[in-house]
Amino acid sequence: MEQKTISQAIIKRLPRYYRYLGELRAQGIERISSNDFSKLMGVTASQIRQDLNNFGGFGQQGYGYNVKNLYTEIGKILGIDKVHNIIVIGAGNFGSALAGYSDFERRGFRIKALFDRDKNKVGKEINGIKVYPMEELRQFIKDNNIEIVTLTIPKTAAIEVAKSIADTGIKGIWNFAHTDLALPDSIAVENVHLSESLMRLSYNIVNPDKRGKRYGI
Amino acid sequence: MEQKTISQAIIKRLPRYYRYLGELRAQGIERISSNDFSKLMGVTASQIRQDLNNFGGFGQQGYGYNVKNLYTEIGKILGIDKVHNIIVIGAGNFGSALAGYSDFERRGFRIKALFDRDKNKVGKEINGIKVYPMEELRQFIKDNNIEIVTLTIPKTAAIEVAKSIADTGIKGIWNFAHTDLALPDSIAVENVHLSESLMRLSYNIVNPDKRGKRYGI
Numbered sequence: 001m002e003q004k005t006i007s008q009a010i011i012k013r014l015p016r017y018y019r020y021l022g023e024l025r026a027q028g029i030e031r032i033s034s035n036d037f038s039k040l041m042g043v044t045a046s047q048i049r050q051d052l053n054n055f056g057g058f059g060q061q062g063y064g065y066n067v068k069n070l071y072t073e074i075g076k077i078l079g080i081d082k083v084h085n086i087i088v089i090g091a092g093n094f095g096s097a098l099a100g101y102s103d104f105e106r107r108g109f110r111i112k113a114l115f116d117r118d119k120n121k122v123g124k125e126i127n128g129i130k131v132y133p134m135e136e137l138r139q140f141i142k143d144n145n146i147e148i149v150t151l152t153i154p155k156t157a158a159i160e161v162a163k164s165i166a167d168t169g170i171k172g173i174w175n176f177a178h179t180d181l182a183l184p185d186s187i188a189v190e191n192v193h194l195s196e197s198l199m200r201l202s203y204n205i206v207n208p209d210k211r212g213k214r215y216g217i
Numbered sequence: 218m219e220q221k222t223i224s225q226a227i228i229k230r231l232p233r234y235y236r237y238l239g240e241l242r243a244q245g246i247e248r249i250s251s252n253d254f255s256k257l258m259g260v261t262a263s264q265i266r267q268d269l270n271n272f273g274g275f276g277q278q279g280y281g282y283n284v285k286n287l288y289t290e291i292g293k294i295l296g297i298d299k300v301h302n303i304i305v306i307g308a309g310n311f312g313s314a315l316a317g318y319s320d321f322e323r324r325g326f327r328i329k330a331l332f333d334r335d336k337n338k339v340g341k342e343i344n345g346i347k348v349y350p351m352e353e354l355r356q357f358i359k360d361n362n363i364e365i366v367t368l369t370i371p372k373t374a375a376i377e378v379a380k381s382i383a384d385t386g387i388k389g390i391w392n393f394a395h396t397d398l399a400l401p402d403s404i405a406v407e408n409v410h411l412s413e414s415l416m417r418l419s420y421n422i423v424n425p426d427k428r429g430k431r432y433g434i
Contacts, residue, residue, distance in 0.1 A: 006424070008417075009226075011417050011420050011421070012413075012417060014416070014417075014420065015410070015412070015413035015416040015417060016410075016413065018416065019395065019410075019413070042397075077420065077424075078416045078417075078419055078420045078423075079419040079420055079422060079423030079424070080416055080419055082423070084419060084422070092314075093310070093313055093314035093317050093318075093344070094314040094318075096310055096314070097309075097310035097311040097313070097314045098411075100310050101310075101311075101411070103395070103412050104412065104415060107412060107415070107416070109415055109419075127310070147422065148415075148418065148422070171422040172418045172419075172421065172422045174414070174415065174418055178236065178320070180259075186425070188418055188421035188422050188425070190414055190415070190417055190418035190421065192409070192411070192414055193232070193233075193236075194315075194318070194409070195232070195320050195321065195324060196229075196232035196233065196236070197391070197407055197409055198321060198324070198326055198365075198391065198407070199231070199232040199235065199295045199297055199324070200225075200228050200229065200231075200232060200295075200407055201365065201389045201391055201405060201407035202295055202296040202297055202301060202326075202389075203228050203231065203294065203295045203296055204228070204389065204405035204407065205296060205301070205364065205365070205388040205389045205405050206295075206296030206299070207223070207294075207296070208403070208405070
């Protein structure tokens with residue numbers, strides 16, 4: 001299959017398909033018609049078909065979708081059939097919360113360490129994850145095959161840290177700092193801007209008539 | 218101006234415009250050409266023009282954008298010129314982190330209370346915010362003009378709580394539980410599904426050639 005660019009809108013929907021298929025699987029449901037799946041997801045059957053066609057299809061005429069197979073295949077597309085080593089920079093409230101979130105581990109995301117510049121935090125364990133000093137960051141990334149670096153630090157520090165680790169071989173940055181990061185194309189960036197999320201909610205509250213659909217953002 | 222539905226893609230970009238305008242303003246910049254603004258944002262000038270035209274324009278031919286005016290106007294569109302009272306359900310790591318996030322307060326989002334069913338947490342203060350028992354939830358919402366309810370509890374509990382407060386007059390739910398919520402149309406829902414965000418990052422890491430653009434998700 002030729003390599004083509006997949007829109008971020010589709011990439012946004014894939015984890016949601018994955019979640020619903022996981023729930024169906026947990027309920028022991030083996031297959032689902034294209035129509036029932038579309039009703040469950042709140043999107044049209046043709047949208048689902050189009051989305052999945054980007055990856056080679058998977059539905060069978062007259063059968064619908066095989067829940068377990070599709071779940072496994074979407075998991076592969078999302079790369080969560082592999083283990084990803086993660087570290088979290090910033091052992092504040094937010095970084096500590098992420099370190100303690102067991103759901104990530106279950107999906108193959110292993111949080112290996114927290115990093116902080118506060119000497120009072122270094123050496124301690126937070127939610128079972130050890131806190132390291134910033135001076136050891138580059139070496140730790142190299143020694144532990146770290147793929148994803150999570151930034152839960154203020155924006156100026158985030159820009160600085162991102163720059164300082166751009167050449168260490170990391171593959172992605174999960175960025176909670178309220179800024180865009182300029183990085184080489186080899187590094188994927190996923191932004192989680194909570195203030196902006198709250199502003200979108202505010203928009204949708206004050207503009208109920210201009211709200212549009214609620215899913216998929 | 219007639220009421221028309223605005224796509225979620227535009228609503229997603231507005232807070233980002235707002236952020237950049239805020240930074241320009243902080244730097245004392247009074248106006249910016251449509252071209253320079255487009256370069257700064259990493260989107261085309263025509264995209265910006267189209268987005269802002271949904272709200273009546275704002276640019277002036279040959280002048281560009283007045284930074285302070287546009288900042289103020291987008292703030293109004295986003296509804297953050299008003300105060301929004303928020304509560305957070307779930308005083309765990311994550312809810313506590315949100316309660317302590319001073320950036321929200323600065324934008325007019327006032328976190329008024331935490332709620333938890335753990336009797337050991339009730340009555341305590343976390344990051345300056347008092348923890349209340351779940352039994353007082355409905356009354357608290359009504360007495361304190363609460364507009365937004367943040368859910369940082371597991372999905373079964375989230376579904377139950379959302380249902381139990383749907384008729385209290387709340388305007389929005391900021392949902393961190395990993396589930397979709399079925400609610401009346403009068404309540405806006407903004408989902409923050411962190412596991413899904415991490416899966417998108419994973420996708421973009423394992424499919425570097427199919428990644429597409431990095432902004433705007």
